[in-house]
Amino acid sequence: MKKNLILGVAGVLTALSLAGCSSSGASNDNPAATTGTLRVTVPNFPANNDGQAAFQKVVDHFHQTYPNVKVEPDYVTFNNLNQKLTTSIASGQVYDVIMSGVGWIPPLADRGVIQDMTKLGVQQADVEQEIGKNSPFMDAVMVKDSVYGMPLVANPRLLAYSKSAFAKAGLDPAKVPQSLDEVRADAKALTVRDASGKVTQEGFDFWAASGNYRQQFVAALGALGEPLFKDGKQNFNNVAGEKALTWMTDVISTDKSSEYGVQNSGQTAMVTTGEAAMGFVGPYVDCSDKGIGQAKCNDLVFFNLKDTKEAMFTGGQIASVGAGTKLAKPALEFIKVLRDESTLESLSSLNVGIPLSTSDAATKFVQSNPASTFAQKSLQSAVFEGGTTNWLTLRTNFGPTLDEAILKRQSAKQVLEGLEVTAQAK
Amino acid sequence: MTTRTLEPVAPAPSTVRRRRSGLEKAKARAGWLLLAPALIHSVIFVAVPGVIVLALSFSEFRLLGSPDLVGLDNYVTLFSDSKFVQALINTVIYTLAVVPLAMALAILVALGLNQRIRFRAAYRTLFYLPVVTSTVAVATVWLWIYNPSSGLGNEVLSFLGLSRSGWLTDPGTALSALIAIGVWQGLGTKMIVYLGALQTISPELVEAARLDGASKWQIFWHVTWPGLAPAHFFVIVTSIAGSFQVFDLVYVTTQGGPVGSTNVLTYDIFQNAFGNLKLGYASAETMAMLLLVGVFIYLGRMTQRNREE
Numbered sequence: 001m002k003k004n005l006i007l008g009v010a011g012v013l014t015a016l017s018l019a020g021c022s023s024s025g026a027s028n029d030n031p032a033a034t035t036g037t038l039r040v041t042v043p044n045f046p047a048n049n050d051g052q053a054a055f056q057k058v059v060d061h062f063h064q065t066y067p068n069v070k071v072e073p074d075y076v077t078f079n080n081l082n083q084k085l086t087t088s089i090a091s092g093q094v095y096d097v098i099m100s101g102v103g104w105i106p107p108l109a110d111r112g113v114i115q116d117m118t119k120l121g122v123q124q125a126d127v128e129q130e131i132g133k134n135s136p137f138m139d140a141v142m143v144k145d146s147v148y149g150m151p152l153v154a155n156p157r158l159l160a161y162s163k164s165a166f167a168k169a170g171l172d173p174a175k176v177p178q179s180l181d182e183v184r185a186d187a188k189a190l191t192v193r194d195a196s197g198k199v200t201q202e203g204f205d206f207w208a209a210s211g212n213y214r215q216q217f218v219a220a221l222g223a224l225g226e227p228l229f230k231d232g233k234q235n236f237n238n239v240a241g242e243k244a245l246t247w248m249t250d251v252i253s254t255d256k257s258s259e260y261g262v263q264n265s266g267q268t269a270m271v272t273t274g275e276a277a278m279g280f281v282g283p284y285v286d287c288s289d290k291g292i293g294q295a296k297c298n299d300l301v302f303f304n305l306k307d308t309k310e311a312m313f314t315g316g317q318i319a320s321v322g323a324g325t326k327l328a329k330p331a332l333e334f335i336k337v338l339r340d341e342s343t344l345e346s347l348s349s350l351n352v353g354i355p356l357s358t359s360d361a362a363t364k365f366v367q368s369n370p371a372s373t374f375a376q377k378s379l380q381s382a383v384f385e386g387g388t389t390n391w392l393t394l395r396t397n398f399g400p401t402l403d404e405a406i407l408k409r410q411s412a413k414q415v416l417e418g419l420e421v422t423a424q425a426k
Numbered sequence: 427m428t429t430r431t432l433e434p435v436a437p438a439p440s441t442v443r444r445r446r447s448g449l450e451k452a453k454a455r456a457g458w459l460l461l462a463p464a465l466i467h468s469v470i471f472v473a474v475p476g477v478i479v480l481a482l483s484f485s486e487f488r489l490l491g492s493p494d495l496v497g498l499d500n501y502v503t504l505f506s507d508s509k510f511v512q513a514l515i516n517t518v519i520y521t522l523a524v525v526p527l528a529m530a531l532a533i534l535v536a537l538g539l540n541q542r543i544r545f546r547a548a549y550r551t552l553f554y555l556p557v558v559t560s561t562v563a564v565a566t567v568w569l570w571i572y573n574p575s576s577g578l579g580n581e582v583l584s585f586l587g588l589s590r591s592g593w594l595t596d597p598g599t600a601l602s603a604l605i606a607i608g609v610w611q612g613l614g615t616k617m618i619v620y621l622g623a624l625q626t627i628s629p630e631l632v633e634a635a636r637l638d639g640a641s642k643w644q645i646f647w648h649v650t651w652p653g654l655a656p657a658h659f660f661v662i663v664t665s666i667a668g669s670f671q672v673f674d675l676v677y678v679t680t681q682g683g684p685v686g687s688t689n690v691l692t693y694d695i696f697q698n699a700f701g702n703l704k705l706g707y708a709s710a711e712t713m714a715m716l717l718l719v720g721v722f723i724y725l726g727r728m729t730q731r732n733r734e735e
Contacts, residue, residue: 083700198590199575210595211683261595261684262574275575396701403685407597 036327037070038334040097041084044153044317044351047075054346061337062330069330082392085113096325097334100149102140102316103386103395109143110389114320117147120328127151130339131356136382141318149318150335153344153353156283156314156375156382157207157215159183160269160300165190165201165277178306180220180247183278187257190277203257205270205279206248210261213248213406214399215313215385216280220244222311222383223304229387237420245405245412253408260406272296282352283375302374304381312375314382316356317347348372394423482709493706500710510711512686513694514718516601520690521669521722524608529661531609532616533654539617540624550621557614565678568607569594572679594680597687604688607675612668616661623657624650662726670719691715 045051052075059071076084078101085108088095098114108114118124124138124147131137131151141149163173169189177186183204191203206216217236218228224240235241252258258279263270270276272285272292287297304312319335321328337343344355345365354372355362366376386395398419405415483500485493504510539550556564571578572593580590593603627650635645673692676682682689682697691711699708 080700086700086703196584196590198580198584211681259574259595260592265570265573265576393702396697400681400683400686403683407685409597409685 031065031329031333032067034066034327034330035068036330037072038066038096038327038330039072039074039094039322040334041081041095041099042073042075043078043081043101044099044347045073045075046350051075051350054343054350057346058334058337058340058343061340061343062334065333066330069327071334082396086111094324095322096327096331098320098322099152099338100318100320102137102314102318102384103391105141105148105318105320106143106387107389107392108320109148112323114148115323115325116143117149117321117332119146120321120332122147122150122332130358132358134380135356136314136379136384137316137318137356140316140384149320150339151356152317152319152338153347153351154283154314154316154356154375154379154382155351155353156312156378157219157280158283158302158304158312158371158375158378159279160271160281160302160371161186161190161278162271162274162299163301164299169277173301176301176303177278178303178310180223180243180305180307183305184247184251184255184257187251187278188255191255191257192277199256199259201274202259202262202270202276203255203278204251205276206252206258207263207269207280208261209263209267211400211403213402214395215315217244217248217402218383218385219280219305219311219313220247222313222381223307223309225308227383227387228385232388234388234420234423237416241416242412245402245416248402249406249408249412252406271300281371283354283371284348284352285369285371287369297370300370302371304378310378310381311383312378312381314379314384317351317353388423390423390425393425394419397422479709479712482706483713485706485709487705487709488703496706500707501714503707504710504714509686509689509694513682513689513691514714516687516689517670517672517691517715518718519601520605520608520672521666523602523605524612524669525662525665527605528609528612528616528665529658532613532661533620535613535617536620536624537650540621550617553617554614556611561611561674562678564607564611565675568603569679572603594688595684597684600680600684600687604672604675604679607679608669608672611675612665616665619657619661620654623654627653659727662729663723666722666726667719670715670722691718 042051042055045055055073059073062069062071074084074095081100081104085095085098085100098108100108100114105114109116124142124145127141127147127150128135128138135151137151137154141147141151161177166173166186169186171186171189177183187203189203190201191199192201194200206213208216221228221236221240221244224244226235226238226240229235252260258276264273264275266273269279269281271279271281274296281300281302285292285297285300287294304310319338321331321335325331338347339357341355341357341359341361344357344362347353348355348365354366354375366372385391388394401415401419401422404410405412410418482493484495484497486496486500487493535553539546539553543549574580574590574592574595577593579593583590591599594600631649631653632645635649640648671692672690673696676688676690676693677696680688682693692715695708695711695715698704698711
């Protein structure tokens with residue numbers, strides 16, 4: 001991977017110097033003499049000690065090339081990233097490197113928050129070389145044939161069930177439930193309550209807080225063969241969308257196999273802690289004694305929803321160069337460091353993800369645990385959210401609106417019709 | 427020999443005026459000088475943003491680009507927006523519950539802690555502790571208490587033989603659960619104000635009432651309560667303004683959910699301004715909220731005026 005990177009970045013730097021790209025004033029052709037402050041949004045490095053230590057390693061690595069460029073991280077969350085970016089643009093304080101997610105690139109490019117990296121010398125072929133030509137993430141970073149971001153890590157949401165819980169409930173542990181109906185029936189059988197009615201084992205864990213069932217809906221919709229958006233237009237207010245949302249409502253509010261909005265205190269996937277028998281999980285499990293342990297790992301079977309088509313909801317992290325930056329070259333160098341093998345591994349561990357890389361090291365990391373191995377194999381079944389220029393506005397309203405149907409306040413049809421109106425608004 | 431009586435010569439009126447005028451001017455200058463820091467702060471952080479918000483409320487402004495004037499459109503839209511109406515209702519319910527409940531509890535606690543009891547200072551500190559604790563920390567602890575599967579709240583309900591609650595995940599109980607946190611968190615400040623007011627009530631008055639044969643209730647109602655009047659006014663005004671501004675608690679615990687049951691005006695304004703990038707509309711919401719706070723404070727003031735009369 002390093003060789004590819006060196007070639008890619010060498011090309012980028014050559015292109016930049018030839019084009020005399022905007023690295024005004026503070027930036028010049030001599031990295032050691034370049035000064036300034038590189039402002040970076042950091043939604044993927046948590047603001048805790050581990051996250052800050054991992055980020056510092058990236059900064060130290062970056063300083064080997066640009067020793068006099070100060071790096072100023074802004075530890076944001078994906079929930080307030082939109083606000084941060086927009087207000088920064090409005091106030092004229094641009095970010096130089098913007099880390100965002102899948103679905104964010106079209107709206108950020110449309111608003112002029114991030115810039116066309118093709119003009120900075122990064123070609124589609126460079127990205128393909130990094131993450132693989134057939135990677136589904138290529139679509140996530142391209143806008144009208146131009147590169148607007150460099151993918152870092154994939155964050156899929158797969159499913160898992162406990163073989164022992166299946167056996168205990170009289171279900172065949174070898175029979176993987178896949179259609180929405182099968183999952184619903186098994187979830188019902190797997191739900192355990194005590195005498196007071198308290199659920200002691202959830203049949204199905206959506207791994208979502210209230211107002212945040214959006215990604216799970218995308219997964220169910222994908223399993224019914226439909227993406228959230230098709231050709232830039234909404235594709236959820238249809239028969240498949242209604243069926244997906246009705247299925248979620250049935251599992252949560254009709255069968256009560258899943259408690260609405262309930263998460264454990266660590267907000268971890270409850271199927272990995274034994275609090276649920278089946279449910280959504282992240283693509284990384286620590287099978288050591290520090291994690292869930294080898295016995296629990298052996299007890300889990302990973303799978304995807306597959307009604308008419310196998311689908312795995314996939315989010316991801318993408319690094320882009322901020323529009324209006326005066327430090328374009330250092331920003332590209334910083335992105336290069338972010339794609340360093342050790343950084344990708346850190347990002348994957350910190351964010352429950354898998355590195356988007358074709359390198360041997362990435363393959364080794366993926367094979368280190370069964371969830372990553374399964375997720376990596378399933379990447380071709382990835383279904384994404386977003387895809388339109390107004391996604392960030394729709395994203396805010398999507399989850400809370402789905403709850404109206406999940407809690408039976410409105411029918412699935414009514415909810416999806418309302419969301420279609422929001423999706424069509426500018 | 428003639429004697430001449432020397433009469434004091436009165437200064438010419440113009441001189442007096444000049445002297446007085448000089449003194450007045452000096453006083454005025456000192457007044458402005460002392461007022462300046464607060465005035466500058468208020469102009470920069472209150473008046474100017476206030477005028478900008480008022481202007482923006484008549485526009486459609488999406489932060490990037492320039493605002494387009496839309497007249498009263500935003501205000502007209504407000505009342506057909508079910509989310510705004512629900513946020514308005516939730517805010518009013520929250521205020522009507524938190525303000526009187528917290529005031530009543532604060533008076534009771536202040537009365538109790540105004541007595542000579544053991545560990546009085548420790549109790550006062552304990553009641554004041556939630557005020558100085560960050561809302562995020564407070565909310566995190568309450569999130570654990572309200573966790574439907576493993577929280578303390580449901581354990582207590584089970585112990586009492588009551589059915590379990592979804593707390594913050596149940597649209598029927600979420601707002602009440604937030605009200606409980608709001609009351610608990612705001613108790614300390616109100617208690618301190620009432621405690622201070624109680625200590626200004628003359629013990630001689632209480633003693634005189636007792637000698638006149640007044641019962642404990644009569645002493646409270648005719649001596650203590652009127653003595654607390656200035657404190658009531660202060661507490662009402664600050665509590666109403668504070669409860670209308672509840673944001674961090676909602677942001678950390680429920681994000682306005684489930685299904686908008688805890689969506690309050692400040693959170694809705696925030697979402698529209700920075701989530702949906704509808705700054706003009708959010709400004710109109712802000713003006714509506716400002717008006718509502720004014721009405722509430724006026725009504726609160728009226729209840730005190732009636733009492734004073």
